Amino acid sequence: MQSDDAVATAAQHVTPPxxxxxxxxxxxxxxxxxxxTNTADSSILSQLTSNPFFTAGFGLAGLGALAAFxxxxxxxxxxLIRQRLLVDVEINVKDESYQWFLYWMTQxxxxxxxxxxxxxxxxxxxxxxxxxxxRRLTPRMRHLAVETSKVELPNGSITTHFSLIPGPGQHxxxxxxxxxxxxxxxxxxxxxxxxxxxxxxxxxTLTTLYSHRFVFEQIFRxxxxxAQKSVEGKTVIYNARGVVWEKFGYxxxxxxxxxxxxxxxxxxxxxxxxxxxxxxxxWYADRGxxxxxxxxxxxxxxxxxxxxxxxLAGHLDYGIAIVNLSERGLTDDRLNHLLTIxxxxxxxxxxxxxxxxxxxxxxxxxxxxxxxxxxxxLLNALDGVASAExxxxxxxxxxxxxxxxxxxxxxRVDMTVRLGNATAYQIAALWDRFYGDIANEDLExxxxxxxxxxxxxxxxxxxxxxxxLEESTVSSTSTAALQxxxxxxxxxxxGAIETAWQLSPGVMPNxxxxxxxxxQQSSG
Numbered sequence: 344m345q346s347d348d349a350v351a352t353a354a355q356h357v358t359p360p361x362x363x364x365x366x367x368x369x370x371x372x373x374x375x376x377x378x379x380t381n382t383a384d385s386s387i388l389s390q391l392t393s394n395p396f397f398t399a400g401f402g403l404a405g406l407g408a409l410a411a412f413x414x415x416x417x418x419x420x421x422x423l424i425r426q427r428l429l430v431d432v433e434i435n436v437k438d439e440s441y442q443w444f445l446y447w448m449t450q451x452x453x454x455x456x457x458x459x460x461x462x463x464x465x466x467x468x469x470x471x472x473x474x475x476x477x478r479r480l481t482p483r484m485r486h487l488a489v490e491t492s493k494v495e496l497p498n499g500s501i502t503t504h505f506s507l508i509p510g511p512g513q514h515x516x517x518x519x520x521x522x523x524x525x526x527x528x529x530x531x532x533x534x535x536x537x538x539x540x541x542x543x544x545x546x547x548t549l550t551t552l553y554s555h556r557f558v559f560e561q562i563f564r565x566x567x568x569x570a571q572k573s574v575e576g577k578t579v580i581y582n583a584r585g586v587v588w589e590k591f592g593y594x595x596x597x598x599x600x601x602x603x604x605x606x607x608x609x610x611x612x613x614x615x616x617x618x619x620x621x622x623x624x625x626w627y628a629d630r631g632x633x634x635x636x637x638x639x640x641x642x643x644x645x646x647x648x649x650x651x652x653x654x655l656a657g658h659l660d661y662g663i664a665i666v667n668l669s670e671r672g673l674t675d676d677r678l679n680h681l682l683t684i685x686x687x688x689x690x691x692x693x694x695x696x697x698x699x700x701x702x703x704x705x706x707x708x709x710x711x712x713x714x715x716x717x718x719x720x721l722l723n724a725l726d727g728v729a730s731a732e733x734x735x736x737x738x739x740x741x742x743x744x745x746x747x748x749x750x751x752x753x754x755r756v757d758m759t760v761r762l763g764n765a766t767a768y769q770i771a772a773l774w775d776r777f778y779g780d781i782a783n784e785d786l787e788x789x790x791x792x793x794x795x796x797x798x799x800x801x802x803x804x805x806x807x808x809x810x811x812l813e814e815s816t817v818s819s820t821s822t823a824a825l826q827x828x829x830x831x832x833x834x835x836x837x838g839a840i841e842t843a844w845q846l847s848p849g850v851m852p853n854x855x856x857x858x859x860x861x862x863q864q865s866s867g
Contacts, residue, residue, distance in 0.1 A: 431550040432559050436543075440563055444547065446573070447566035448509050448525070451516065511545070518562065521555035578653065579662035581689065583673075583681050588664055597657030603650050604772045604822060607814065609760060613638065614655065616758060617735065621659070624733070635734040637725065637755050639696075641743040642762040645823030648739045651762070652692055661735075662689040668696060668716055675720025682724050683731040696721075696738040697745040718747070725755045765822045767800070768814035773822065774799060777829040778836045795836050802843040820846040 434441050488510035491503060514525040527547045551558065577594035603610065620636045627634040640648040656663050664685055666678070685691055716724075724730060738756065740746060751759060765773070774796050781792065803809045809818050824846055832838035 428553055429550055430553045430556045431548050433546055433548045435547075436545040440566065441545070441547065443566035443570040444563065445509060447562065447569050448514075448516070450569060451518065452509075518558055521551050521558045523555075523558070523562075524550040526550070578657045579689075581662060581664040581686060583664075583666055583670075586677055586680055588681070588684065588686055591665070595653070598650070598654040600654045600658040602776070603647050603654045604765075604769045604776070605647060605651065605762065606766055607768050609762070610651065613651075613758070613760060614658070617655070617659070620735070633726075633730075633754075634732045635730070635736065637736045637738065637757050639738045639740070639743075639751055639756045639759045640762055641740045641759070643764060643821060644741055645821035646762040646764065647822050648762055649692075649694065652690065652737050652739075656690050659690075660688065662686060663692055664689050665692050665694065668693060668721070671715065673716045675716055675723070678716050678720060679724040679727070679730070682734070685731060685734060691734060691736045693736065693738045695740060696750070697740045697742050718750075722749060722755070725750075763817060765818050765820060765825055766814065767809055767812055767816045767818065769822060770803065770809070770818065770825060771796065771800065771814075773825055773829070774836075777833075778839070781834065781836060795840075799836070799840050799843060802840050803846065806844050806847040808843070808846045808848070818846075819848045 434444065489505060491505055509525070509527060511527050511529040514527070516523045516525060525547060527545065529543050529545045531543075549559065549562075574594050576597050578597050579594045580591040581588040582591035583589075600610070600614070617636065617638075624634055640651070642648065653663065655661075664681075666681065667673070668678075682691065725736070743751075743761075750756070778795070779792065800809070800812055803818065804812065808820055810816055828839055828842060828845060832842065
C-alpha cells in the first residue's frame, strides 16, 4: 500500500509539459512574407530599369569601365610585345656619336637614292617581285634640314655647298634588310653647353626588331669610320669662344713632321717624351701624380715653334686648342674652365705666354682684377687644385727673360726647349727638302745636286750669314726666312743662290733683286 501511495504522490508532483511560447509560422505565412519582399524588390528594380536616365548612365559607366579595362589590356599587351619583339637605342646631343650618326644617316640615304637611280629600268626588272615591292614601300626621309658649308679653292675663290640632313621628326630606314624607326626629338627652350658650342638639346631613338638588334653595332661602327674619313689626314683646330671650344674654320691638312727642320736631335727628343707620356697613364695613376705634361718652346720669331706644334699634332693624330692670353675679356675663371673641358686628343697651345706676365696685376679690394687673365690666374689654371688631368700643354714665347720662375717651374713646365736661328745642319736639310728632287739636267750648268748645295752654302758664308760650314754653326737668319727665299725661287736652285744675299744681316727679307753694294763688297 505504501508503494502505491508513493507512486501516487510522485505522480502528483510530476508537472505536465508546458506549451511552447513561440510556435513556428506556418508554411503559407512564410511564402506570403517572401512573396511580399520579392514584390517590393521587383518594384524597385522595375522602377530603376524603367528609368531611361539610370539605364543610360549605367550603360555608359559600364562601357567606360570596359573601355578602360580594354585600354589597359591593350597597353599591357603592346608593352609586352614591345619588350619581346622590339629593341631601341637612345643617343643624345652630348654624346660624340650623335653627329656621327646624323652624318651617316645622310650619306646612307644618298647612297640609297643614287643606287636606285643608277639601277635603271633594266636592273629593276631583274629584281624579284617582293624586292621591288619592298623598295617601293620603303619610306624615305620626310623631315629634312639644310646644312651649308663653304670651301676655299686654291685660287682664293669660295664655293658654297648645300646638303640636306635628317631634321627633327620621325624617319624610317632600311639597312641590311632591317627596318629601323628613327625618332629625332628636339626640346624647345633647352640648350646644352658642349665643348664645341651651345646647341639645342636633342635625342634620337632607334627602334628595330629584337632579332635585328645587331645592326646597331654595325651602324655606329660605320658612322665612326665615316667620321674618321672626313678628317683623315687633317688637323682640327679649336678656338675659345665664350666658355666653350668651337672648331676654328675647316680642318687643316696635316703637316708632315719631317717638313719642320729643327736642330739635330731636338725634334726626336720631344716626340719620344710625349709618346712616352701618352702611354704612361697607369704609371701616373699608381703613383698619385697629376697626369699632365707641359712644354715651353722659346726663341726668336720664325724659328718654327708653332709649325712644329702643328706638325706634332698631325703626327700624333691630335687636334690643337689655341688660347690667346691677350684676348680682351679672358678672365681667370673662364681660362680655368676652358682648360678643364678640352676636347679629347687635343694639344693645348698658349702662344706668347709672356703677355700674361705683362698683365700681372693685384686684385682690387672688391675682388675685381680687370678684363684680362692675371698671372696668378694663369698659374692656378696650369697647376691648381681644379686644373685638368690628361692634358698636354705647349707654351711659346719670344722673350723667355720676361717669364717668372713660378711659371716655368717643374710641374707646370716639364721640358724647356730653345729654338734658335737656323744652324748649318738645318740649312742643308731645308735645301734638300726643296731642291733635292731636281734632276741634274734641269740645272743651267751641268753639275750634281751636291755641288749646287755646296755653292749655296758657300754663298751664305760669303754673305756673312754663316761663319763656317760646321753643322752646329748658328747662322744669322731664321728657318722662316730661308723657307721664304726657297718659296720665292720654287724649283729654281740657281735663283736661290743668286738671291742668297737677302739673308745677310741688316737686309730686309724680300728686298729688291738688285744686290746692295755692301753685299757686293762682302762677296767680292
